[in-house]
Amino acid sequence: MSQSTDRTAALPIEPRGPLDVTVRVPGSKSITNRALICAALARGESHLYGGLESEDTEVMRGALTALGIHLDSQHDPWLVGGRGGELLGPPAPLYTANSGTTARFVTAAACLADGPVVVDGGPRMRERPISDLVDALSALGARAHVEGENGCPPVVLEGGGLSGGEIEIDASRSSQYVSAVLMAAPYAQYDVTLRFVDDVIVSRPYIDLTIDVMKAFGAEVAWLDGPGREALSVRAGAHYGPRHYHIEPDASAATYPFCAAAIAGGRVRIENIPDRSHQSDFGILGLLERMGCQVTRDGSSVTVEGPENGLKSLGEVDMNHMSDAALTYAVLCLFADGPTTITNVAHIRIKETDRLAALETELKRLGARAEATESSLRIQPGPLHGAQIETYDDHRMAMAFSLAGLRVPGVIIKDPNCVVKTWPDYFEVLKHL
Secondary structure (H helix, E strand, O other), rough: OOOOOOOOEEOOOOOOOEEEEEEOEEHHHHHHHHHHHHHHOEEEEEEEOOOOOOOOHHHHHHHHHHHOOOOOOOOOOEEEEEEEEOOOOOOOOOOOOOOHHHHHHHHHHHHHEEEOOEEEEEOOOOOOOHOOOOOOOOOOOOOOEOOOOHHHOOOOOOOOOOOEEEEEEEEOOOHHHHHHHHHHHHHHOOOOOEEEEEEEEEHHHHHHHHHHHHHHOOOOEEEEEEEOOEEEEEOOOOOOOOOOOOOOOOOHHHHHHHHHHHHHHHEEEEEOOOOOOOOHHHHHHHHHOOOOEEEEEEEEEEEEEOOOEEEEEEEEEEEEEHHHHHHHHHHHHHHHHOOOEEEEEEEHHOOOHHHHHHHHHHHHHHOOOOOOOOOOOEEEEOOOOOOOEEEOOOOOHHHHHHHHOOOOOEEEEHHHHHHHHHOHHHHHHHHHH
C-alpha cells in the first residue's frame, strides 16, 4: 500500500486552475469490501478485478485471512478462496482498526465460524455503536454479545451459525447493520426477513449496493412490499458461488476531482463510470449541474466543467443518501453565491469522527459561518482565508478540505496521511492536477 505523505507532517495546498485533466479513481471501497465477504463465503475461488488497495480493505483482508480464507491480493485480479460459509474461529481477536464496513460485516460473517470470534477495533471504533447489529443477529439465533461500553466493540461471537426467521432491525443509525445481516443470511438455517424499526432506513442506496453484489454472487434477495411497510427477504440455502467480478470506480472518491473542477475551474474527466450505479455519491453530479457546472457523459467517461459565472447556491439539500459526499459538498458550498443547508445527516456523527461537529469547526476556521444541528449543517460563505485544517484522523475531512486550497492561499492539511484509509495516493493525484 502506497503512502505518499508523512503522518506527522502538515501539507500546504497550492492554489491552481483552471484544470484540464483525466483522473484515475481507485476502485470502490464499498463494493470491494462487500465482494470480499461474498467471495469468502462462496465455495471455490473468485477473481476480483479492480479491488481497492487501501487501509480499509487491507484490514478486511486480514480479518478474512484470520477466519481461514486463502487470499492472494498481490496482483490484479485478487484471488479469494471461499470456504462455503464454513469459517474458522481465530485464536486472537480480529482487529478492524477504524473500518466500519469491516467491523460490521465481519461481525455478521463471524456468526458462521466453528468457534468463538472476538471483533475489536481502534479507539474511535470503540466509540462507534454496534449493538443494533448484535441485537439483530441475536434475534436470528446467533450467540453474540457486546463487551464494550455504550454498545460499542469489542463484540464476542460464539459461532455455530444463524437460525433465520423474521426480525426487526434498527437501521436508523447505519445501513451497514442491514448490509451485514443480509450478506450472512444465505447461510442461515431458514429464510431471513428483515423489517425496520419505525420504517426508518438511512443511506438506503448502500443496501441496494449490497443486494447488487449478493445477486452477482448467486444469492436470492429482494425487497418485499407490505401494507405500509418495506421488508427484505433472503432465501436460505441460495449460497454464493465463485465469480469473476469487476469492481467499479469509487463514487465517494470521484466527488473530490469532480468538485475540484467546480472550485478551481476548467474540466476534470473520470473514466469507467457505469451508466447505472447504486453508488449513491454519484448523485453529486446532479447537484453540480444544478449549481451551474457542465456535466458531460461520453460512453463510460464523465467530464465536469466548472461554471463560467460562479456556483449557485441550492438552498437546502437533503444528503441522507449520499452522506460521504456531504463533506465534499460542504467545502464546495464555501464558493457558492449564497447559504446552503445540508439536511438529514445525523448519522455522520458516528463515522470516523463526529463529522457534523468537525465540519462546523473547520469551515469556521477558513472564515465561513457554519452552524451544525443534530442532523444538519448550515453554511454561509464569507471572506475566506488560509488556515491549518485539523483532520481528526478522518480521510474524508483531509480530502474534502484540500479542495478549498485550490482557490484559497494558505490552506494546510494536518495529518495528510490519514487518506491511506481509502485513497493512499490522493495527495499525489491532487498535486498533479
